[in-house]
Amino acid sequence: MRIALLGTGFGQAHAAVYAARGDVDVVMFGRDPAKTADAAGKFGFAASTDPERAFEDDFDLVDICLPLARHAEYALRALDADKHVLVELPLAATMTDARQVTEAAARSGRQVFVDMFERFIPANRALFDAVREGTYGRLEQLTLSNRTAHLWPGVSLRLGALPLEAMHSDMDIVTRVLGVPERVEVATVARGNDSAAIEAVLTFDGALACDSVSSLMPMGWGARGGYTATFSDGVLESASTMGFDGRPSGAVTAYTADGAQEVELPPANQYAAMIDHVLACLRGEADNEIAPASVLDALQLTLDVDQLANGSVEG
Known part of the structure; x- marks a missing residue:
């Protein structure tokens, strides 16, 4: 090919x-x-x-x-x-x-x-499966976070860049598991021209989601993120870290009335998995899971957050 x-x-x-x-x-x-x-x-x-x-x-x-x-x-x-x-x-x-x-x-x-690569991250797929199968009951609260130092030279992580550069993947997770929110509220803080943080609160009928992204962290922090998904019958928690050496780590834990149990996840490189999927679709071996129509709700929500955070208006 x-x-x-x-x-x-x-x-x-x-x-x-x-x-x-x-x-x-x-x-x-x-x-x-x-x-x-x-x-x-x-x-x-x-x-x-x-x-x-x-x-x-x-x-x-x-x-x-x-x-x-x-x-x-x-x-x-x-x-x-x-x-x-x-x-x-x-x-x-x-x-x-x-x-x-x-x-x-x-x-x-x-x-x-x-390239919605986050859909191929095993920890996220565990969340998608739990919601679809009702493993822990109904999803009532979802908290996502992504806090990073400036690990990538030349990449801007200013307030104006954070929604589309750092929050879009989280908004895709939100819309996949909870749909389109009824209300969106945003708070921001900026440090100079290159560092900032955004907190978004998304309200649904009977559910709540919060997303926190920040580029205010020192180099020694690296990058850390994950989610806490609170269901009616349990909690699914994902935590991931990446140091300034670029080496990632991560885990998903399920908490129920019976205690805590680590969820076994298959090893995966999300970019390789995404491209594997693309080429499999082109060979006729799979159905497209990342088609443009499937990302529109997440993009609209991201642009809504961007407008609230930066006052931007679609052109």
């Missing part, structure tokens, strides 16, 4: 997954010749600074890891060129653009995937 990978920044996370496979042929596209050649060379890929090739050559899939403002534009171009599309999250910067891509995908006969 031939893949056009657009972007040499976060595109390298996808490139690392492709490089470990033997069933893909990848060309990495970027603007700067030296930077693109260097990034592609790390993974043994060909490099190109001509983005038109992605739409003109015989690529099966266009993988878009470009800045958010260009996601919808390039997804639509790829569909017009009769290519399958993988778009880094979020799908688009506005609901207008997101719906346009969703509608174009439905008309095209081609598949579009949004």
Whole structure:
């Protein structure tokens, strides 16, 4: 399968997954010749600074890891060129653009995937399964957190960036297990131009969700996150950490009237699992679980939080 990978920044996370496979042929596209050649060379890929090739050559899939403002534009171009599309999250910067891509995908006969990698994290899948199967009764309260130091050079974690860059995955979890909230309230604090925190309280009929994200943490903190899901008959708690060495750890524990028990989780790399799913769908071996239509509620909720936190209005 031939893949056009657009972007040499976060595109390298996808490139690392492709490089470990033997069933893909990848060309990495970027603007700067030296930077693109260097990034592609790390993974043994060909490099190109001509983005038109992605739409003109015989690529099966266009993988878009470009800045958010260009996601919808390039997804639509790829569909017009009769290519399958993988778009880094979020799908688009506005609901207008997101719906346009969703509608174009439905008309095209081609598949579009949004990199909702958090759906493939085993701890999150344990939560999804518990809600679907009613393992611990009805979900009444969900608290999510994501607190991090500035672990990624050049990546902005300012107040204006946090909703779409750091909260979108949490909003996807919320909408998958509780639906669309009846009310959204937001509180914020900022430290200078690069660090901030947002607390969002989401009210549902008979349930409550809270999401806390922060980039105020010192380097020694690393990154820590997880969730506490309180059901009518028990609690499911997930805790994950990643130090400045980049080594992650995590666990999920179930608490019931009978005591506490650690939930066994399969080992998984969420990015590899996401790309495995994309390629399986393109081979006709699976149904698309990350199609554009499935992310619209989460994107709308994320944009609502963004507007409350930053006063932004969809353009």
